[in-house]
Amino acid sequence: MDLTSTEEVEYLRTIEWEMMDKKKFFPMSMLSSFSVRCSLYPLTLIKTRLQIQKHDSMYSGLLDAGSKIYRTEGLAGLYRGFWVSSVQIVSGVGYIATYESTRHLVKQYEVSNTTRALISGSAASLVGQTIIVPFDVISQHLMFLGLTDAREGKMILNPLGLSTDPTRSKFRTTVDIAQIIYKTDGIKGFYRGYFASLCAYVPNSALWWTFYHIYQDELYKILPSNVSHLFIQCVAGTLGGFTTTLITNPLDTIRARLQVWFFFGIKFNLFQIYL
Structure with a gap:
C-alpha cells in the first residue's frame, strides 16, 4: 500500500x-471589492452621517437614518457620492499589493505570523489612504450637501456654500466641490484630515489583520477538525472587524468631521463632538 496516498495533507491557512x-x-x-462596496455603501453613508451630525439633530440611530434617507431621497440618496468613492477600488489594489508584498519581505525575518500581519496591515493602509483621501473628502461633501436640521428646518451641512439646485448634475456638483477646495486651500485641502485618516485606518488595518489571525488560530484549536475552513475564516474576519471597530471608531468619527468641517480645524470639531 502506498502510505503517501493515505497521509493527511496539512491545510494551507495562508496563501x-x-x-x-x-x-x-x-x-x-x-x-x-466593487461588489462588496455596492452592497455595503448605504451602511457607510449612514454611518458617516451619524458621525457628522451634532447629537441627534438629523437622525436618532441606524434604522431611523436609513428610513428617513430612503423616504426623502429615495434609493439614490443611499448612494450619494458612490462613484467618487468607488476610486477606493484602485486604492484597494494598492492596499492588498502592499500588504502581500510586505508580508513577503518580512517573512525573511523570523517573526510570528501575527507580527507580520500587524506590520503589513499598517503599511498597506498607509498606501491605501494616501491614494483615497482626496476622493474621500469630495465624496463626503456629496453625502451631506443640502441636509437640514430636523428640529430647526435649516440647512446645517454645506460648509462650502454650494448650490443645492436639484436640477444641477452630480458631475457638475463634484467639479464645484473640487474647485472650491482647491481655490480655498490648494492641494493640501484635499488632504485635510489625512493625518486623522492615518490615525484611524492604519491601526484599524493593522489590528484587523492581527485579530483575524489570532481568532483564526484560536478557532482552529477549539472547533472540531471537520468544521469548514471557510466558515472559520469568515467568523475570524467578522470577530476581527467587530473588535477593531470598537477600538478605532472614535478616531474614525474625528476623521470624518475633519474632512467635512476642515475649515474650522481640529479644536472646533472636538468641541462639537463633546458639546
Missing part, C-alpha cells in the same frame, strides 16, 4: 504572495 497568479488575482480583487 503567500509567491503562490498567487497575479493576472487573476488583481482583476478578481477589484471585482470583489
Whole structure:
C-alpha cells in the first residue's frame, strides 16, 4: 500500500504572495471589492452621517437614518457620492499589493505570523489612504450637501456654500466641490484630515489583520477538525472587524468631521463632538 496516498495533507491557512497568479488575482480583487462596496455603501453613508451630525439633530440611530434617507431621497440618496468613492477600488489594489508584498519581505525575518500581519496591515493602509483621501473628502461633501436640521428646518451641512439646485448634475456638483477646495486651500485641502485618516485606518488595518489571525488560530484549536475552513475564516474576519471597530471608531468619527468641517480645524470639531 502506498502510505503517501493515505497521509493527511496539512491545510494551507495562508496563501503567500509567491503562490498567487497575479493576472487573476488583481482583476478578481477589484471585482470583489466593487461588489462588496455596492452592497455595503448605504451602511457607510449612514454611518458617516451619524458621525457628522451634532447629537441627534438629523437622525436618532441606524434604522431611523436609513428610513428617513430612503423616504426623502429615495434609493439614490443611499448612494450619494458612490462613484467618487468607488476610486477606493484602485486604492484597494494598492492596499492588498502592499500588504502581500510586505508580508513577503518580512517573512525573511523570523517573526510570528501575527507580527507580520500587524506590520503589513499598517503599511498597506498607509498606501491605501494616501491614494483615497482626496476622493474621500469630495465624496463626503456629496453625502451631506443640502441636509437640514430636523428640529430647526435649516440647512446645517454645506460648509462650502454650494448650490443645492436639484436640477444641477452630480458631475457638475463634484467639479464645484473640487474647485472650491482647491481655490480655498490648494492641494493640501484635499488632504485635510489625512493625518486623522492615518490615525484611524492604519491601526484599524493593522489590528484587523492581527485579530483575524489570532481568532483564526484560536478557532482552529477549539472547533472540531471537520468544521469548514471557510466558515472559520469568515467568523475570524467578522470577530476581527467587530473588535477593531470598537477600538478605532472614535478616531474614525474625528476623521470624518475633519474632512467635512476642515475649515474650522481640529479644536472646533472636538468641541462639537463633546458639546
